[in-house]
Amino acid sequence: MKKKGVLICSILIITLVPSIVFGVTELKWSNFFPVPSRQSKICEEFIKDLEARSGGQLKIRYFPAGTLLGPTKIYDGVVEGISDIGFSNIGYTFGRFRMTEALDLPLGFPNAWVANRVANDFFRQFKPKEWDKIHMLSLHTSPANVVLSATKPVNKMEDLKGMTLRGLGFIAEVVSALGGTPRSIPMPESYEAVQKRVIDGLMIPMETLRAFRLAEVTKYVTECWPIGQVYTFYLVMNRDVWNKLPPAIQKVFNEYPFEEKLALMWNDIDIDGKQLGIEKGLKFIELPNDEIKKWKNAVEPVLDKYVKSMVSAGFQEKETRELINYAKMRTEYWTKKQKESGVKSSTGPAEVRIK
Numbered sequence: 001m002k003k004k005g006v007l008i009c010s011i012l013i014i015t016l017v018p019s020i021v022f023g024v025t026e027l028k029w030s031n032f033f034p035v036p037s038r039q040s041k042i043c044e045e046f047i048k049d050l051e052a053r054s055g056g057q058l059k060i061r062y063f064p065a066g067t068l069l070g071p072t073k074i075y076d077g078v079v080e081g082i083s084d085i086g087f088s089n090i091g092y093t094f095g096r097f098r099m100t101e102a103l104d105l106p107l108g109f110p111n112a113w114v115a116n117r118v119a120n121d122f123f124r125q126f127k128p129k130e131w132d133k134i135h136m137l138s139l140h141t142s143p144a145n146v147v148l149s150a151t152k153p154v155n156k157m158e159d160l161k162g163m164t165l166r167g168l169g170f171i172a173e174v175v176s177a178l179g180g181t182p183r184s185i186p187m188p189e190s191y192e193a194v195q196k197r198v199i200d201g202l203m204i205p206m207e208t209l210r211a212f213r214l215a216e217v218t219k220y221v222t223e224c225w226p227i228g229q230v231y232t233f234y235l236v237m238n239r240d241v242w243n244k245l246p247p248a249i250q251k252v253f254n255e256y257p258f259e260e261k262l263a264l265m266w267n268d269i270d271i272d273g274k275q276l277g278i279e280k281g282l283k284f285i286e287l288p289n290d291e292i293k294k295w296k297n298a299v300e301p302v303l304d305k306y307v308k309s310m311v312s313a314g315f316q317e318k319e320t321r322e323l324i325n326y327a328k329m330r331t332e333y334w335t336k337k338q339k340e341s342g343v344k345s346s347t348g349p350a351e352v353r354i355k
Contacts, residue, residue: 024058035065043064071186091104110348113352157178165181177302205231222285
């Protein structure tokens with residue numbers, strides 16, 4: 001009887017904790033981007049690299065295209081343990097990450113190369129408590145937004161009146177400030193929304209011309225990047241899962257260059273998106289300096305509205321303005337670094353912009 005009890009107990013241990021018995025840590029990774037997109041492919045690259053660096057100690061199951069969790073569910077899904085790792089956008093949970101949402105304001109980001117570095121500097125500087133429920137692997141951002149239009153060219157701010165553009169969070173606030181009507185639509189649904197004219201276009205980066213095939217359903221690109229607004233993304237892990245990882249596996253994650261790879265990925269795909277748009281015959285519209293000034297002035301109240309909303313939520317005005325000022329300061333720093341390094345982007349000052 002004792003031997004049988006020992007056998008039953010051993011079977012239970014193997015069943016409940018196979019990672020301990022076999023020395024392999026198994027994780028689930030969720031992403032909402034379509035499988036062919038570079039955002040999805042880089043997750044596959046991360047997984048392959050991490051598994052290889054672990055020497056067989058790590059196994060990650062990948063769930064792209066919302067197959068486990070949709071874009072609005074990824075953060076909660078990671079917190080709740082449905083997925084161990086998640087890749088999504090803070091705009092899908094607008095109001096939850098109040099401090100980090102400052103990065104979605106029209107702060108003057110010239111491109112993804114700069115904005116990605118500023119986002120991670122911001123996180124390290126302020127360590128927002130709003131992320132305390134998870135373990136942050138890396139913040140990252142999209143390239144600078146432009147206006148993609150399917151119905152008419154946008155040559156001046158007045159052309160946006162009567163147009164409905166897809167936009168989330170503070171991107172939606174900018175659409176309103178410029179005279180358009182924002183509509184919150186998950187990216188996987190945007191192609192059909194444009195195709196069926198549910199919306200006239202999107203306030204979004206040019207990389208989506210390929211990633212979400214928007215080059216097939218839009219006709220015009222207004223390069224309003226000088227207002228410098230991006231979509232902020234996150235790559236996070238369940239905190240309890242992180243805390244229970246073997247030290248050797250934590251070391252693999254800690255030493256992996258998520259930040260650098262994500263910055264280069266977002267920068268490269270925006271260049272590719274612009275080139276695809278040119279190949280497809282989309283009309284690219286550059287705003288003259290006087291028009292750019294009008295757009296910048298029009299979106300300035302969005303920053304003030306953010307500050308007021310933070311104060312009403314219990315934050316100090318001085319500290320809130322420090323978030324904005326810090327991001328602008330680091331944008332100037334990294335823009336200078338980009339010029340010095342010779343890295344090219346689809347948007348930004350003439351010295352870094354591709355021809």
